[in-house]
Amino acid sequence: MSRSLAAPSLALALVVLSGCKGDPNTPEYWEKKLGDARKTAVKVQVVEALRDSGKLQEGFLPMLHARLAAEKRPEVKAALARVLGDLKHPSSLEPLQAALDPSASEMDVHLMNKELAAALGKLGNPKAAPTLAGLLRSRDNYTRMEAIQALGALRAPEAVEPLIQLTLDENAEPLLNKKAIEALGRIGDARAVPALVRMLTKERRGISFYVESSLALYQVGTPAAEALLAALEGRDAELAQWAKQNGVHPASYAMKSAQILGDLREKRAEAALLKQLTFANEDARIQALVRMQAAEALGRMRATAAVRPLSALVSEEDPTVRGSYVRALVLLGGREALPALEKAASKGDWYAREVAMRGLAMLGDAREQPLFTKWAEAEPARTTTECNEYGGEGCEDPAALGKSRAESLQRYGQLLEAAQSCGAEGGCWAQKLADKNARLVERAALELGRGGAAQHAVALAGRLSEKDLETRFTLIQALDWLVDSKEGAVKAREALPKIQAQLTDEKGNNHFVKVNEDLRRLAIRLERP
Incomplete structure (x- = not known):
């Protein structure tokens, strides 16, 4: 704690505890302090002082439970809930549940419910799940959010259906949808898979749910892989109909399913992903994106059958697209792709060529060193030609740019030298x-x-x-x-x-x-x- 914060905190403690007699290690001491306090703010200060005192222990629980039941002011109940959440004792379950007021509409009561829900979540007791699931219907979004997070932490199976409803609720705040998706991922129940698959492509108010949904499906694991494989292969008629009704591009699930199946390293998807490397679409961007995601997935899966078709794709002129194919080959390993990479390294602009050269440096050894020497020697002249034809960043001084690029190619020699000296060691x-x-x-x-x-x-x-x-x-x-x-x-x-x-x-x-x-x-x- 900084000195600027320490002084006010110490002053507050002295105000709250001034005039106290007795032993602060006992619950009776704090009970008297609470009883003597008349103003709500002072009561809250007493509870917070107890929380920060380092004196809290299990022996304080009967007093805290009794105060929670007797206290009328929501702010004080909220402070007591925070203390009980810190203690995390099973006996606090019923007192915390009894203190809730789910039908309330006042802001201070909403804040109390929020703290009570957070404390219930900290207990880690599955018996709290039904009560927390009931709070998903609260009028207050902050209370709902705490309940969602607690249910996820508890991995409560009884919360799956209401969380699915909240995930798909078009009238809920997008942040609540996202939190519900995250909770379903933590619970990991297969019942959530259809909803999570739909949310992969859902956008509302310009907000995407892909990041949360893809992670949740990864957490579900094998049951999610079944559904994603069906989506990738176009076997899920219900999903296809839903996508059509919601204006989702047919290729969206080819891209997104491939990504997650690659994360899961689902070997059953290998044949379908290999097929996606030849995906064709009248929109060149969509065609490239589908192929790139398939390549990435195959690389992660170490699918050696992909080396040959990927080698045929590295002639792609676009540096970003070529980079995806090269990256996949690098993940796969081996020397089989080197001829294709060497050929690609002589075609295209610097950015496309450098991608191929880098891939070759990641897979080759000392046998490829002469290539890099040749490329480094030729690069200054080639850079000058490119600058004269196309311009671009750094072309105000082509000689310096060409020299810099040649030096970067020479540095790849360290990788080749390491491959020669280390081998498979x-x-x-x-x-x-x-x-x-x-x-x-x-x-x-x-x-x-x-x-x-x-x-x-x-x-x-x-x-x-x-x-x-x-x-x-x-x-x-x-x-x-x-x-x-x-x-x-x-x-x-x-x-x-x-x-x-x-x-x-x-x-x-x-x-x-x-x-x-x-x-x-x-x-x-x-x-x-």
Whole structure:
């Protein structure tokens, strides 16, 4: 606590406790303080002082329960609820439930109900679920939100149906819909799957529910995979009809289902995803998006059958689209794609060529070093030609830009040298995780993840706070592969508290929001028994 805050807090404590006689370690002391207080604000101050005193223990519960039952003022009841929530004792269940006033319309009572719901959630007692489910009908959205979060934390199966109704409620605030979706994910009940699948493509007031719905389906697991596979293959007639009625593009479920099936590494989807690599649509953007999502999923799944069709796609001129195919090949590993990558590295603008070159550096070894030497020597002249033809960022000084690009190609040589020296030796690659070259760390993570040796889970987990987004993504993916084994999961689970703390610290940081969706999924895997 800062000095500026400490002084007022100390002054308040002295005001509240001044003139007290007796032992503050006893409930009788605090009971008298509450009894002597006449004003609501003073009563609340007494309760908060008790909460901050460090004196709270189980022996205070009878007094607190009695005060909660006798107290008439909602603000004081709310303060008492916070104290009981801190104690988390099973005996507080009935007193907290009895203090609720769900039919109230006054703001101070709504705030009281909110605190009571939060306290019930902290108890962790499944017997609170029916009462909390009843609060989903509250007139106050904040009370409903606390009830939703508590039901999710309790993983209450009896809350599934009302939470589904709230998820689909068009008249509810979008934030409530999102919270209901999150709670259904935590509960993990298969009954929620149809609603969650629909919410993947739902938008209301310009707000998308995809992030929450996709995570919830991932949490549900196998039952969700069944539904997503049916959506991907176009076998869900009811969903197709609903999509048509709601103006959802037919390709939307091809894209979104592929993403989640890849997250789940659902092997049954492999044939359908391979087929999606040849998806055709009159809109080139939609065609590319469907193919890109399929490629990403196949890469995550380590579907080796995808190497050949993906190699045929890396000639794509658009750097972003080409990058997705190259990324998938890099995840798959092996040298089979190198000829196609070498060919693509000579076509297109710098951004398209560099994507292919980078892929080759992630998969090759010293045998590819002459290629990078040649490309680096030719790059200044090629950059000058491109600048003269097209212009672009940095082209005010083509010579400097060409030199910078040549140097970046030369740095890829470190990856090839490491591949030559380390080969398949995991210990060697683990040492490379400490390197300052983000691309070398990325390659080391891939080698360790594909290698499958559980003992390297700790080293990978130690680098998950990496600031470079692509490197962090790769580290997460590599560790996720190792968690497939029991030994790998045990070792990686040691890092779970650190991962959870990182997710909390980086919450709201837009720089990490997308990559941390993958980190959150990894944390969910590690939380499972």
